[in-house]
Structure formats: structure tokens, C-alpha cells
Amino acid sequence: MRSGKRVTTRDIAEQLNLSVSTVGRALAQDSRISVETRHRVEQKAAELGYVGNQAARMMRGASSKVIGLMVPDVGNVFYSTAAHALAQCMSKQGYQVMLCETSDDRDNELAQVKGMIAGQVAGVIVVPTPNPRSESIRLLRQVPHVQFLRTHPELAKQSFGIDDRGVLSEATRHLRDLGHTRIAYLGGLPRLSTGHQRFAGYLDVVGDDHDPDLVAHIPPGASDSARDALARLLDSPNPPSAVVTASVRVTEGVLEELDARRVAVPRELSVVGFGDQPGFGWWGPGLTTMALPVHEVATACSMWLLQRLGDSGRSAPFSSNTGGYLRTRGSTAVPAQRR
Structure with a gap:
């Protein structure tokens, strides 16, 4: 089937040289249709990707x-x-x-x-x-x-997103420019397109010869895993002087762990978060974070789709990736050894 065209019972009927009514009865498990025919119809329906439209009729x-x-x-x-x-x-x-x-x-x-x-x-x-x-x-x-x-x-082949690589590169560079050399990264799994790009942005600054012990990849939504990862980093013999996070959920977990351990931020550890929900500005000394135009990107995405629905022609491949900006607050400072 060509892209954009829903599979119908007529399509199945034409493939099997059956009537539309026979296909409909077969899909409805009508006993008047032989078991063999029902099986053929069900197989072809699965092959073509047919889904019944009972909800649509309702x-x-x-x-x-x-x-x-x-x-x-x-x-x-x-x-x-x-x-x-x-x-x-x-x-x-x-x-x-x-x-x-x-x-x-x-x-x-x-x-x-x-x-x-x-x-x-x-x-x-x-x-x-x-x-x-x-x-x-x-x-x-x-x-x-x-x-x-x-x-x-x-x-x-059309997508709307954030410049994940650029965002994490900017966040990590902020810490490097302050003088931090042991910068930890806590982000999503590299198998996600977002996780892969954000980690690449971190590597753009720290280099490929970074210390792997400073990196933790956290499953989506697992803020508890982010807390555990930060605890391991802080308890290690050579802890980081700064940490950059690469998802909202990871950021939340990191802040919870820092509060629980009463870590003095930024004196003991500088932190750059991801996203800028209202609570981040109130947390501790105020969280330095990468503010992201999610609302604007979502609006652009919806407007594009609406235009696409009004245009029967096929759209050319493209991707729109919008950058974020660093919102500096009190959670980052020069490392203690340089004060």
C-alpha cells in the first residue's frame, strides 16, 4: 500500500479476489464463511496492516x-x-x-x-x-x-525537535569555561535519538578521552536511578566538581539527591540542569539550566501538520531543530581549588 492511504476491506478483497462482503464477514468471524477463507483473510489483513474502524463508525x-x-x-x-x-x-x-x-x-x-x-x-x-x-x-x-x-x-521524514547536541554542548562548555575539568554527565540512554545527540554534545566539549566513570545513562523516567547514579559519583574516590544533566527527569532526581545529602551547591558541586520548569528557579541557590522552547516547537509542529492535512501532496523530507539558551543562576561557580 502506498504511504498515507489506509487499508480497507476493499483492498483485502482485491488482493484475495473475494467480495467486500465476504471479507467483512470473515473479519467478523461469521460462521457462514469457511475457516480456510477466514484464515486467508486474517493473514492478508495482518500483512497489509488493516485495522477495523468500529470506533470510527461510533x-x-x-x-x-x-x-x-x-x-x-x-x-x-x-x-x-x-x-x-x-x-x-x-x-x-x-x-x-x-x-x-x-x-x-x-x-x-x-x-x-x-x-x-x-x-x-x-x-x-x-x-x-x-x-x-x-x-x-x-x-x-x-x-x-x-x-x-x-x-x-x-x-x-519530517520532524520537529530540539537541537539536543547544541544544547548539551553549551551546558557543558559553561562549566568548562568556569574551570571545571571533572564534569559528570547524567542523561538518557544512547539508543534514544535524543540521548545519543545529547551525549554527543557533552563529548564535543570534554573530548572522546573523557573519564567513563563520570558518565551515567539513565532509563527514561527513572529519577530514582538518577539519584543512585549521582550518589555513586559523589561517593567515588575522585568525585566530579560539576555535573550536567540531560533530561528533565534526571534533573529532578539529581536535585532530590543533592537536597537529601545536603550538598552545598555550588561550593561543593556545580550543577547545570535541563529544561526550566518553575521549581528550578526556586531550588536552592537557583538552578543554572538550559531553557528549551518546547511550547514554540510544539506549536510549529501542530501548524505544520494542519497544513499537511489540507495539502494532498506529499511533503519533502525536512527536520527542524530549535536551540535552547543557558539561564544562569546560582548553582554554578568556579571550582573550589581555583578560588
Whole structure:
């Protein structure tokens, strides 16, 4: 099937040289259809990526004004901010947003994709899991979609995100310019496109011959793992003088551990965070952090998709990656040995 076209019972019927009514009855497990025919129809339906549209029939056509939004963690301020911006933009154009949480689980992702296709969503904005199932990819290709914040090479060639590499490079360089040489990195898994790019930004500054003991890759959403990683770093024989974080959840875990251990920031440890939710400005001496234009990027993404829905032509591949900016507060200073 060509990209952007939903598979219908007519498509299955044509492939098997059957009537549309026979295919419909077979998919409904009608006993009047032989077991052999039902099996052939089910196999072809799975091969083509067919999903029944019962939800669409219940919605009586309203589905044409529904946009699917797939995110890994609605509790992450990154994604809740984006969802708010997307919903605002879509609402102004008469669309509603269907929010789905994947928990970065590929099976859950597939279930959510099936639900959206069955509901006949007009389009999808997706933050893909690290390794989507081939069926998820096949189904998403049936509907206009755009990748948001993360990317996967087999999904849409259009994406909106943050300049993750540049952001982490700027954050790490701030610490290097202050005189820090032992700068720890706590970020996401490199198998995520965001994790890979952010770690690359850190390496751009510290170099490939960095101390691997200063690096910890944290699973998505695992703030407790971030706390444990920081504890190991602080308890090591040669602890860092500074730490840079590379996700909102990791930043939250780091701040919790610093509070629990009553670490004097920045006298004992300088910290640069990721993202700038309101609490970061109130924390301790005020967190120096990389502020990110998530709201603006989400709005641009939704506007692009709306334009795409009104244009039956195919869109050329492109990616939009917006930079952040360093918001300097009181959590960074020159290292103690240089004072």
C-alpha cells in the first residue's frame, strides 16, 4: 500500500479476489464463511496492516477532526507542556487531540497506534519508542504523521525537535569555561535519538578521552536511578566538581539527591540542569539550566501538520531543530581549588 492511504476491506478483497462482503464477514468471524477463507483473510489483513474502524463508525465522522498525540510519559513536564501547546493550536482550527502514553514500551505503542487508526484519526504527532514494532511503523505510514522531539529512521521524514547536541554542548562548555575539568554527565540512554545527540554534545566539549566513570545513562523516567547514579559519583574516590544533566527527569532526581545529602551547591558541586520548569528557579541557590522552547516547537509542529492535512501532496523530507539558551543562576561557580 502506498504511504498515507489506509487499508480497507476493499483492498483485502482485491488482493484475495473475494467480495467486500465476504471479507467483512470473515473479519467478523461469521460462521457462514469457511475457516480456510477466514484464515486467508486474517493473514492478508495482518500483512497489509488493516485495522477495523468500529470506533470510527461510533464517532459518526467526528474522527476527521481528531489528531493523535503519542508521548512516552505524560508526567514529564516536557511532554505535558507540549500537549498543552498542541491542544491549544489544534483547538483553534476545530481539531481535538487524542493523548496516548506509551511508557516507552513498544507493545503498548503498537496498541495505541491500532487504537488511533481504528478511530480514524486525521493525523498523528508521535514521540517514537527506541525500537517500534514493524507493524507500528506500517500502520503509521497509513496516516499523515510527524515526529516530535525524537526521531526513528523508518517513520516520517519530517520532524520537529530540539537541537539536543547544541544544547548539551553549551551546558557543558559553561562549566568548562568556569574551570571545571571533572564534569559528570547524567542523561538518557544512547539508543534514544535524543540521548545519543545529547551525549554527543557533552563529548564535543570534554573530548572522546573523557573519564567513563563520570558518565551515567539513565532509563527514561527513572529519577530514582538518577539519584543512585549521582550518589555513586559523589561517593567515588575522585568525585566530579560539576555535573550536567540531560533530561528533565534526571534533573529532578539529581536535585532530590543533592537536597537529601545536603550538598552545598555550588561550593561543593556545580550543577547545570535541563529544561526550566518553575521549581528550578526556586531550588536552592537557583538552578543554572538550559531553557528549551518546547511550547514554540510544539506549536510549529501542530501548524505544520494542519497544513499537511489540507495539502494532498506529499511533503519533502525536512527536520527542524530549535536551540535552547543557558539561564544562569546560582548553582554554578568556579571550582573550589581555583578560588
